Amino acid sequence: MLYFSKTRILLVSLFTIILVYLTLSNFIKTESNWHDKKINLGLDLQGGSYLLLEIDNNPVIIQTLQNKLSTLRKFFKNEKINFKNLKIENDKTIIFSIENNLIDEVKKIFEEKNSDINPYYEQFKTHQFDLEILNNQFQLNLSKYGLIEIKNASLDQALEIVRRRIDEVGTNEPNILRRGNDRILVELPGLDDPMRVKKLLGKTANLAFRFVTQNSEETFGSEKLMFEDDSEEAVMVSKRIILNGNNLIDAQPNMDTEVNETVVSFTLDRVGAKRFGKATTSGIGKRLAIVLDGKIISAPVIREAIVGGGGQISGGFTFQSATDLALLLRSGALPAPLNIIEERTVGPDLGQDSINAGVFALTIGFLLVIIFMFFKYKVFGIIANITLILNLFLLVGILTLFEATLTLPGIAGIILTVGMAVDANVLIFERIKEEIKSEKNQIIAFDSGYIRSKSAIIDANITTLIAAIILFFMGSGPIKGFSVTLGVGIFTTLFSVYFIARLLTSIYVVKNKNKENLI
Amino acid sequence: MEKKEIAFNKFYKLFNLISVFLVLISIILLIFKGLNYGVDFKGGTLIELRSNDSQISITKLRGSLLNMKLGDVSVKQFGNENDYLIKFEKKNDNNPNFIQEIKEDLTKSVGPGFNFRRVENVGPKVSAELLRSGIIAILLSLAAMLFYIWIRFEWQFSLGAIVALIHDVLITLGVFSLFNLEINLSIVAAVLTIVGYSMNDTVVIFDRVRENLKKFSDIKIFNLTNISINETLSRTVITSITTLLALLSIYFLGGEILKGFSLAMILGVVFGTYSSIYIANPILVLLKVSQRTIVKEDKD
Numbered sequence: 001m002l003y004f005s006k007t008r009i010l011l012v013s014l015f016t017i018i019l020v021y022l023t024l025s026n027f028i029k030t031e032s033n034w035h036d037k038k039i040n041l042g043l044d045l046q047g048g049s050y051l052l053l054e055i056d057n058n059p060v061i062i063q064t065l066q067n068k069l070s071t072l073r074k075f076f077k078n079e080k081i082n083f084k085n086l087k088i089e090n091d092k093t094i095i096f097s098i099e100n101n102l103i104d105e106v107k108k109i110f111e112e113k114n115s116d117i118n119p120y121y122e123q124f125k126t127h128q129f130d131l132e133i134l135n136n137q138f139q140l141n142l143s144k145y146g147l148i149e150i151k152n153a154s155l156d157q158a159l160e161i162v163r164r165r166i167d168e169v170g171t172n173e174p175n176i177l178r179r180g181n182d183r184i185l186v187e188l189p190g191l192d193d194p195m196r197v198k199k200l201l202g203k204t205a206n207l208a209f210r211f212v213t214q215n216s217e218e219t220f221g222s223e224k225l226m227f228e229d230d231s232e233e234a235v236m237v238s239k240r241i242i243l244n245g246n247n248l249i250d251a252q253p254n255m256d257t258e259v260n261e262t263v264v265s266f267t268l269d270r271v272g273a274k275r276f277g278k279a280t281t282s283g284i285g286k287r288l289a290i291v292l293d294g295k296i297i298s299a300p301v302i303r304e305a306i307v308g309g310g311g312q313i314s315g316g317f318t319f320q321s322a323t324d325l326a327l328l329l330r331s332g333a334l335p336a337p338l339n340i341i342e343e344r345t346v347g348p349d350l351g352q353d354s355i356n357a358g359v360f361a362l363t364i365g366f367l368l369v370i371i372f373m374f375f376k377y378k379v380f381g382i383i384a385n386i387t388l389i390l391n392l393f394l395l396v397g398i399l400t401l402f403e404a405t406l407t408l409p410g411i412a413g414i415i416l417t418v419g420m421a422v423d424a425n426v427l428i429f430e431r432i433k434e435e436i437k438s439e440k441n442q443i444i445a446f447d448s449g450y451i452r453s454k455s456a457i458i459d460a461n462i463t464t465l466i467a468a469i470i471l472f473f474m475g476s477g478p479i480k481g482f483s484v485t486l487g488v489g490i491f492t493t494l495f496s497v498y499f500i501a502r503l504l505t506s507i508y509v510v511k512n513k514n515k516e517n518l519i
Numbered sequence: 520m521e522k523k524e525i526a527f528n529k530f531y532k533l534f535n536l537i538s539v540f541l542v543l544i545s546i547i548l549l550i551f552k553g554l555n556y557g558v559d560f561k562g563g564t565l566i567e568l569r570s571n572d573s574q575i576s577i578t579k580l581r582g583s584l585l586n587m588k589l590g591d592v593s594v595k596q597f598g599n600e601n602d603y604l605i606k607f608e609k610k611n612d613n614n615p616n617f618i619q620e621i622k623e624d625l626t627k628s629v630g631p632g633f634n635f636r637r638v639e640n641v642g643p644k645v646s647a648e649l650l651r652s653g654i655i656a657i658l659l660s661l662a663a664m665l666f667y668i669w670i671r672f673e674w675q676f677s678l679g680a681i682v683a684l685i686h687d688v689l690i691t692l693g694v695f696s697l698f699n700l701e702i703n704l705s706i707v708a709a710v711l712t713i714v715g716y717s718m719n720d721t722v723v724i725f726d727r728v729r730e731n732l733k734k735f736s737d738i739k740i741f742n743l744t745n746i747s748i749n750e751t752l753s754r755t756v757i758t759s760i761t762t763l764l765a766l767l768s769i770y771f772l773g774g775e776i777l778k779g780f781s782l783a784m785i786l787g788v789v790f791g792t793y794s795s796i797y798i799a800n801p802i803l804v805l806l807k808v809s810q811r812t813i814v815k816e817d818k819d
Contacts, residue, residue: 411773
């Protein structure tokens with residue numbers, strides 16, 4: 001165990017030097033960097049915001065069912081199939097009745113693999129809708145995968161919109177990730193007050209231009225809507241949408257110098273411009289309500305036809321609120337509302353305090369262990385300590401190499417590694433002491449000390465590794481950082497003990513083989 | 520200069536009784552008193568507030584927060600006298616201005632001399648999920664350890680090790696329940712590390728027991744465990760000391776956030792070291808492990 005070949009010494013030194021260099025590169029700025037690897041600081045250390053958003057898919061599901069309802073109606077009419085009581089029940093089931101003699105035929109239409117009415121997903125081996133027949137009543141429920149398809153599609157769309165909105169706010173390196181099939185994780189480093197982002201993400205931003213009607217009662221075609229700023233009494237608004245946000249190609253905040261007010265001016269695409277022109281031509285004298293997420297922003301009276309494909313929205317905006325509305329309109333509407341179900345924000349000063357405390361604790365813990373080991377083992381204590389220092393460099397070097405994220409619990413993991421890393425060396429040294437009692441030849445005693453302690457060291461480290469791996473997969477955020485340093489620490493510990501410490505030991509022992517009581 | 524052997528085995532019965540007693544008390548505490556879950560597992564809002572105005576006091580803060588109807592509010596000093604930790608039940612309710620409104624309300628009642636250093640807001644769905652995955656993680660790690668030791672040793676060893684682990688986890692949680700210390704995500708990480716550490720400690724002794732079982736056929740397991748404990752004792756002590764030195768420096772110097780985490784680990788290291796000697800080994804005695812136990816394995 002004590003013999004080292006020249007190539008091995010070279011490889012071990014090379015590996016160590018590279019990792020030590022990587023570690024140092026985190027602290028020293030060099031111009032001629034051949035790599036740009038750096039440890040990332042977690043949000044708890046650099047400050048920032050972590051938001052977990054959940055999409056509320058109910059509106060999307062209801063919309064899908066309504067679309068299916070009209071498709072079915074059209075289909076039955078074309079195929080001349082008589083149906084009765086076609087409707088949606090409990091917002092989740094489509095039901096309809098068919099004459100008895102047609103049941104088999106209709107059933108076949110729904111269960112065909114190339115059915116247009118009930119698409120078949122080859123990869124899941126299932127249809128969009130599950131079919132149930134009671135007497136002559138058909139019940140259609142979204143199948144498990146039908147539901148997942150809807151959720152995935154709406155999440156993809158929401159992810160894109162969230163990304164656009166956050167990009168527009170211009171925060172520093174945001175991290176926007178999909179979680180499962182109805183969640184989005186947003187990490188905003190350096191942002192200590194996520195108020196504005198939360199406001200922007202909290203809006204669906206469904207924009208619609210609709211006429212104000214003269215009815216006083218709610219009817220089938222109109223509904224009563226409130227004003228966003230409660231500046232006016234609620235008014236009746238037609239349900240017919242003249243134009244929605246999809247037809248917008250640009251929106252910008254602007255100063256209307258005539259009335260000295262901040263407005264949002266918008267530009268429409270060709271289809272939108274045509275429709276808008278037509279509606280405003282026929283609607284001169286009427287009030288046009290600009291509705292955002294079910295509330296009226298403003299409802300100006302149309303004085304002249306607007307045919308230029310652009311216009312402006314006024315509504316008592318401040319410059320900030322006009323900027324935000326323009327941003328929302330530019331980035332488009334979310335397919336469904338997003339709820340913030342988890343928020344964690346750390347201010348940058350707290351992050352810096354945590355770094356300082358962590359580094360201080362690490363330094364002191366490290367010194368205590370080093371002093372203890374020196375007094376306990378003298379020369380071998382020095383060997384163990386050199387190993388420990390290099391181990392720390394190796395650990396930080398590997399974290400740098402993989403650009404891992406360091407969190408506060410991660411720093412705790414490093415300190416803990418320092419405390420536990422000496423374990424392997426202690427096991428070896430204690431074993432050597434035992435071996436020397438029965439073996440005169442010190443070199444042989446050292447050798448068997450290394451060999452006989454091996455199984456205990458491997459087992460002991462694997463158990464810790466198991467805990468670290470489970471934490472990595474089950475933990476989130478900061479805790480993951482802890483499991484990473486703990487896990488990587490096990491490998492660097494084994495490397496430094498079996499290569500570095502053993503090499504140093506062998507050099508020392510071979511030089512002093514005739515001395516009594518080496519250890 | 521042979522060191523004198525300590526007769527650990529003389530006290531197996533006594534300490535086993537004490538352990539059974541402690542575990543029972545812990546279970547009773549966990550059932551009847553329960554754990555003090557933090558916002559991670561209970562849901563709600565946590566705000567770490569720093570004041571730079573000596574007029575702001577704990578009573579003032581509590582008073583004005585109680586007026587906001589936030590549910591169960593708790594305010595306490597956090598670390599130094601200018602830092603406060605505020606916790607309440609009420610969640611975001613999907614109002615993105617929620618935190619802002621609290622800030623404004625507080626400014627009105629206690630003045631502007633403070634800032635929020637940390638805000639955590641966890642919805643009920645997320646907290647339930649976090650709790651579930653925390654429990655799964657702990658159970659999974661116990662199962663994985665059981666399995667690993669079973670592969671490397673024999674089932675008797677595996678059983679001894681797992682009983683020792685459960686003992687450590689239960690007593691650590693019992694202490695947290697007794698002193699009403701907060702259980703959050705980092706405590707779960709600490710418990711898992713305890714599981715790893717305690718196992719590590721047990722394995723080193725077991726490894727020696729197995730070795731000695733091969734070497735001596737005429738020594739009874741009762742004495743054999745004692746020999747093995749003594750042979751590995753200096754390592755057990757040294758490693759516990761270095762680990763504790765590291766943990767104590769986190770506890771005292773690593774800042775308020777890591778306090779609970781490092782405390783749980785300190786308890787775990789102490790109980791883990793104790794249980795490797797006084798739980799894991801007596802179980803080998805109880806199960807009448809002998810040379811035949813491991814010879815049988817070698818034949819397989």
